Amino acid sequence: xxxxxxxxxxxxxxxxxxxxxxxxxxxxxxxxxxxxxxxxxxxxxxxxxxxxxxxxxxxxxxxxxxxxxxxxxxxxxxxxxxxxxxxxxxxxxxxxxxxxxxxxxxxxxxxxxxxxxxxxxxxxxxxxxxxxxxxxxxxxxxxxxxxxxxxxxxxxxxxxxxxxxxxxxxxxxxxxxxxxxxxxxxxxxxxxxxxxxxxxxxxxxxxxxxxxxxxxxxxxxxxxxxxxxxxxxxxxxx
Numbered sequence: 001x002x003x004x005x006x007x008x009x010x011x012x013x014x015x016x017x018x019x020x021x022x023x024x025x026x027x028x029x030x031x032x033x034x035x036x037x038x039x040x041x042x043x044x045x046x047x048x049x050x051x052x053x054x055x056x057x058x059x060x061x062x063x064x065x066x067x068x069x070x071x072x073x074x075x076x077x078x079x080x081x082x083x084x085x086x087x088x089x090x091x092x093x094x095x096x097x098x099x100x101x102x103x104x105x106x107x108x109x110x111x112x113x114x115x116x117x118x119x120x121x122x123x124x125x126x127x128x129x130x131x132x133x134x135x136x137x138x139x140x141x142x143x144x145x146x147x148x149x150x151x152x153x154x155x156x157x158x159x160x161x162x163x164x165x166x167x168x169x170x171x172x173x174x175x176x177x178x179x180x181x182x183x184x185x186x187x188x189x190x191x192x193x194x195x196x197x198x199x200x201x202x203x204x205x206x207x208x209x210x211x212x213x214x215x216x217x218x219x220x221x222x223x224x225x226x227x228x229x230x231x232x233x234x235x236x237x238x
Contacts, residue, residue: 079093079094133180136176136180140170143170
């Protein structure tokens with residue numbers, strides 16, 4: 001009887017131990033399955049990102065700008081259609097939607113634009129020069145009044161007026177013209193591409209192209225051929 005009771009007691013003690021081990025094993029398996037699932041999800045997401053990145057790399061460089069432009073055009077077409085259905089003027093509706101801040105920003109941006117598009121012809125260059133000079137001119141009302149009092153009725157010439165050659169420029173006007181001419185000369189000298197000619201330099205070329213070639217050769221091989229050149233000039237070369 002004693003042995004039976006001992007066996008039953010041992011069996012009773014082993015049952016919680018086995019159940020605890022079973023629970024731990026189930027927990028580890030569940031954790032393993034969760035990790036396996038997360039790994040598969042991460043692998044799937046990484047593959048999707050790689051595919052999307054490959055698509056983006058194959059697109060043109062300005063694709064984002066084109067896409068934004070197309071979306072904006074579609075939105076504008078939709079607004080025009082809605083305004084046409086309501087019988088409203090689209091330009092008026094669009095102006096009403098512009099805020100004061102946007103209008104000021106666009107106005108400042110418009111003023112910053114350079115109207116000079118470069119040399120297109122002598123007539124356009126002369127016209128731009130004329131506009132630049134006339135913007136600097138400020139009206140001299142005192143001189144205007146003096147001339148009107150001096151000439152009287154002939155101040156506004158007609159076909160019968162004989163005042164040609166009677167105008168004498170002021171000292172300020174002459175000084176202003178001289179200053180502007182000096183600035184033009186200085187600007188031309190600054191942006192001239194032609195190199196100044198050195199009268200004291202040795203002439204070892206037959207034309208300008210040959211001179212450029214000699215300078216390039218001297219820059220690369222001058223230190224190696226300096227002695228040979230001196231011997232040739234002295235007449236002591238062997």
